[in-house]
Amino acid sequence: MKQTRDLETLPIGRLLIRFSIPAITGTVITSLYNIVDRIFLGRYVGEAGIAATTVAMPMMMIIMAIGMLIGFGTNSQISIRLGEKRHEEAEELLGQGMFLFFTTSVGLSIISLIFLEPMLLFFGATENVLPYAKPYLAIVLIGILPHQISFGVNSFIRGEGNPKTAMATMLIGGILNVILDYIFIALMGWGMSGAAWATVIGYSVSALWVLHYYLKGRSVVKFHLKYFKMKLDSVKQVLLMGSPHFIMNLISSVQMSLFNNQLARHGGDTAISIMGVIMSFNLIWLMPIIGISQGLQPIVGYNYGAKNPARVKKAWLMALGVATFMAICFFIVIKLFPQYIFMLFTSDNQSEFVITGSDAIIRFLYMLPTVGFLILSGNYFQFTGRPKTSLALTTIRQVVFLIPALLILPRYFGLNGVWYAMPASDAGALIFTTFFFIREIRSLDRQAKTQI
Numbered sequence: 171m172k173q174t175r176d177l178e179t180l181p182i183g184r185l186l187i188r189f190s191i192p193a194i195t196g197t198v199i200t201s202l203y204n205i206v207d208r209i210f211l212g213r214y215v216g217e218a219g220i221a222a223t224t225v226a227m228p229m230m231m232i233i234m235a236i237g238m239l240i241g242f243g244t245n246s247q248i249s250i251r252l253g254e255k256r257h258e259e260a261e262e263l264l265g266q267g268m269f270l271f272f273t274t275s276v277g278l279s280i281i282s283l284i285f286l287e288p289m290l291l292f293f294g295a296t297e298n299v300l301p302y303a304k305p306y307l308a309i310v311l312i313g314i315l316p317h318q319i320s321f322g323v324n325s326f327i328r329g330e331g332n333p334k335t336a337m338a339t340m341l342i343g344g345i346l347n348v349i350l351d352y353i354f355i356a357l358m359g360w361g362m363s364g365a366a367w368a369t370v371i372g373y374s375v376s377a378l379w380v381l382h383y384y385l386k387g388r389s390v391v392k393f394h395l396k397y398f399k400m401k402l403d404s405v406k407q408v409l410l411m412g413s414p415h416f417i418m419n420l421i422s423s424v425q426m427s428l429f430n431n432q433l434a435r436h437g438g439d440t441a442i443s444i445m446g447v448i449m450s451f452n453l454i455w456l457m458p459i460i461g462i463s464q465g466l467q468p469i470v471g472y473n474y475g476a477k478n479p480a481r482v483k484k485a486w487l488m489a490l491g492v493a494t495f496m497a498i499c500f501f502i503v504i505k506l507f508p509q510y511i512f513m514l515f516t517s518d519n520q521s522e523f524v525i526t527g528s529d530a531i532i533r534f535l536y537m538l539p540t541v542g543f544l545i546l547s548g549n550y551f552q553f554t555g556r557p558k559t560s561l562a563l564t565t566i567r568q569v570v571f572l573i574p575a576l577l578i579l580p581r582y583f584g585l586n587g588v589w590y591a592m593p594a595s596d597a598g599a600l601i602f603t604t605f606f607f608i609r610e611i612r613s614l615d616r617q618a619k620t621q622i
Contacts, residue, residue: 177253177472178472182484186462186469186485186492188465189464189466189469190462190489190492192328192333192334192337193328193333193336193337193460193461194462195337195340195341198457198458199340199341201453201454201456202344202347202348204449204453205451205454206347207223207365207368208223208515209514210351210352211361211362211365212447213516213517215355215361215362217439217443218443219302219362220515221442221443222299222306222362223303223365223446224445225293225294225295225303225430226290226303226306226310227446228293228294228424229293229307229311229423230310231426232419232420232423234321235420236416237271237318237321238322238418239409239415240270240274240408241321241322241323242411242412242415242467243407243409243410243413243416244266244408245325246467246552246553247260247263247404247408248263248326248391249467249471249553250475250555251475252390252391252475253472257391261392264384264391265394266397266399266400266401266405266408267322267326268398269399270408271318271319272315275317279315282311283312286304286308287304290303290307293426293427294429294431294433294442295430296434296439302361302362305363306362306363307366308366310366310370313374316377317373320340320343320379323380323384324376324380326389327380327389328467338379342372346371346372346375347372350371351364354368355368410557411552411555412552414548414549414560414561415552417565418548421564421565421568422568424573425572428576429576429591430445436580436584436585436587436588437585437588440522440526441526441588443523444512444526444527444530444531447512447515447531448531448534450515451531454500455496462489462492462542463545463549466485466546466549467549470482470550470553470554471553474554474555479614479615479618479621480618482554483611483614490542490547493542493546494539494540494542494543501538501539504538505532508529509525511527511528512528512531530585530589533586533589534590534592534593535592536590537592537597540596543603544599544600544603547563547603547606548563550610551563551606551610563606567596571599572591572595575594575595576591579594
């Protein structure tokens with residue numbers, strides 16, 4: 171049990187490096203699934219190929235939402251149980267989490283394939299984009315189960331204190347996806363189907379790696395077939411703990427659909443393609459911050475369960491500092507080199523796609539330097555067993571501010587109004603998040619004083 175003892179005894183800086191660097195590496199490689207698909211599609215299929223992946227993104231967010239609901243909810247509970255030295259309950263949670271992934275994945279695949287075309291139309295697919303989006307999403311939907319295993323169950327590996335194995339899972343799938351994209355799209359000319367198969371095969375190989383880790387007994391928290399079932403009391407707690415991430419991604423799916431429809435109305439298929447590139451680049455900076463969050467989770471969860479408020483505070487503040495610094499660096503890159511980002515996705519460097527997109531990405535990510543603070547602060551409350559507070563911060567940012575901004579600003583500013591909706595939402599959310607942040611820091615200080 172050295173891995174879990176280290177969470178309580180090693181210096182916070184060393185722990186954050188140990189857990190975050192593998193998570194950052196893995197999440198960045200994972201982001202290549204989306205980015206490389208679009209680079210190859212933009213160059214070998216055209217803007218319609220990028221637009222097709224963009225209108226498929228709301229469904230991908232729904233899949234991710236369910237994965238986070240089960241994965242993060244279960245992982246938070248496992249980390250807390252390990253901190254409380256309740257090992258058998260942690261193993262019950264592992265078995266239940268795997269069962270939930272299996273049942274929800276199969277059900278979601280069947281239902282989504284039945285309603286594929288009307289679903290894509292709701293997500294913003296135009297008449298020109300629909301023929302490209304249907305074959306792509308249909309194949310991706312077949313691979314929901316391996317995606318959820320490689321993403322969701324892999325988070326359990328990180329939660330028990332084994333970040334290097336978790337990183338290897340994502341590296342295997344991400345690198346394989348890049349290789350297969352080149353083979354299927356560039357060499358074999360499979361287009362949209364090639365991009366989808368590359369993604370599904372990458373997820374499937376990663377899923378086999380995760381299952382091998384547990385079935386061969388290498389894990390701290392062991393998998394037992396007798397726990398491969400639901401236990402009502404723990405399911406409720408898992409769903410409650412995972413609900414902030416679930417609702418955040420479900421809302422993001424609705425928002426992406428709204429974005430796509432507004433873009434189609436005010437800018438056409440080119441604007442949808444531009445959003446696809448922005449969202450791809452968004453992953454490049456977002457994934458490292460998510461990696462820091464994933465690295466922070468076992469440290470905070472364990473020490474919160476072990477009643478070490480000083481270590482909880484130090485880990486949170488250190489992670490916030492690193493995430494903010496990274497966000498500022500990415501924002502500087504965007505300001506200096508926006509056109510080069512879009513040139514990766516097309517061979518026509520003077521097209522409307524490049525010129526309009528270079529301005530749009532700066533407007534869309536204007537509040538990027540604050541986003542690391544917003545994400546980590548919201549996740550912190552989930553890590554410490556307070557999903558309602560985490561959910562409140564998520565709802566304020568993505569519902570109270572962003573959806574009204576998307577509905578109102580385009581009426582007055584047209585296409586620019588769509589690009590400005592995100593920074594307007596982040597500015598409003600920053601005020602509320604700062605309030606909760608200050609209150610929590612003071613609470614941790616009071617708890618630490620009572621232990622002196």
